[in-house]
Amino acid sequence: MNMKFWIIIVFIIISIKIKAQNIAVGSIDFMEERSRNEQLLGRLDSLVSFTLRPLPQSLINNYQNNLRKDKVNLQILPISLTQQYNTSAPSGWNDGSMVPAKGYQTLLTAGLYANYGPLKIQIKPEYVYAANPDFETFPLTETNNVRIGRISYLNTTDLPERLGDQKYHQLNWGQSSIRLDIKKISMGISTENLWWGPGNRNSLIMSNNAPGFLHFTINTREPIKTFLGSFEAQLISGKLKNSGFDSPDADYIVDGKDYKLPKEQQWRYLSGLSINYHPKWVPGLFLGLNRVFQIYNNSLGSGFSDYFPVITPFQKDKLKEEDAKDRDQVASLFIRWFFKESKTEFYFENGWNDHSQDILDLFESPSHSRAFLFGFSKIFILNSNKDNYLKFNFENTQLQQSADRIVRPAGAWYQHGIVRNGYTNMSQVIGAGIGPGSNSQTLDFSVWSKQKVWGIQLERFAHNLDFYYDVYDDYGNKWVDFNINSYIYRRYRNLGVNAKFNTSLMDNYQWQKNNFKLNMQLKVTLQYHF
16 A cells, blocks of 8 residues: 555656546535536536536536647646544445444545546545444344344345444545546546436435445447437446445344354446437437346356346346346436426436336336436526526435335345345445435525535435334334435635535434434535645
């Protein structure tokens, strides 16, 4: 790690300033969301879908055209320090390398960007430290039926409540990449966080909830225009890591019997595809598909369809011995439609965590293994030049199984009986941060100006309702949080400050009747631009 450190220092010493890198998913300066707002205001390319991120910075400005193609261009990337404190329990999601933990936690990131012609290198590692003190977890005093139901989730996901009993620290490559850009196509190796789909608060398939994972990517850098309309796409092959942590052994023992099923410790291969289409005859409309497979490395075959199963048929009757291949699939279809005239957008994503047997099966039971999210946004102008405005956003996410589960159980989203680490990387779900079986509804009101954003967010978060309905017969055990989150971002010349204060009212915490918790979370990020 000392070598990595000195390489970064050498590059910083000789660097000059340019701006051409990707805009990181979840950037603290709200650049992604501000750009999406600019599109609603009619000031940004209407062909950009905002359903495939990270976004190249060249999509939203003309920095790329200022680069010298015959020399090495270097830039010091902003240095960011995030500090967070949870008073009672872990809270929050979509925070990348940060982990679910009570108490104090910090994230430090810095780096550099360089390019020579079409070759682009971004080195931006992330260091995380969490004090990780003890907190109240699921009790061992529950009935045998409840505890065995809980153990089934522990055995089929890599989502330990607490990451060990020591202080947590991790250094990873963060938002780093090496790319070769050829016209409108980019290919390379990256550990950047990805976001697929139209959601603001959640994404069913790919989000920045977990740390970024190592992946090879080939993707469009900007919309590709055809006589039918424009297309954007990304194809990835990745490596998912296990957390290295597990729940205490006592959590698996009921009446002296050990129900623990040891998980594979090897890494998992991931194959993913996201593609969206904008029909030229319908302004503002985007239609898309996301699809991801994962499989343990020692179960991976050697054929083309083993490495790229995302291009195989969706129906099992079109596949040969699909169940015997021991791999897990999640997929979704989505739509985003925005209207510049009314400064409004609507979006919807519907996903499935299993194949349909055939077209008839999909037609008869479209809600089998389904999850969905939908939302809409509206901008209200506050001044004549549109620099100050109010934005309203509502989003509903449902991962809870549908009523179809009564006759045809599908298992909770992100949970799998063969790939028993679940749809995770480094102990966190890659998709929607609310996690298996959960639902959320979010209202967000924000005010925007050139150098400032402030807002308030109201949210209902119901924890793992699939587990709840499986094991409880009392309505009073439903674990629901009500979150009140206020936030502000302000730019002072080269310094950006992002502050969030979240109050979580946790009713029936850990599904325990009348167990009320109040968690206060303070999060402050300082970002210095060179």
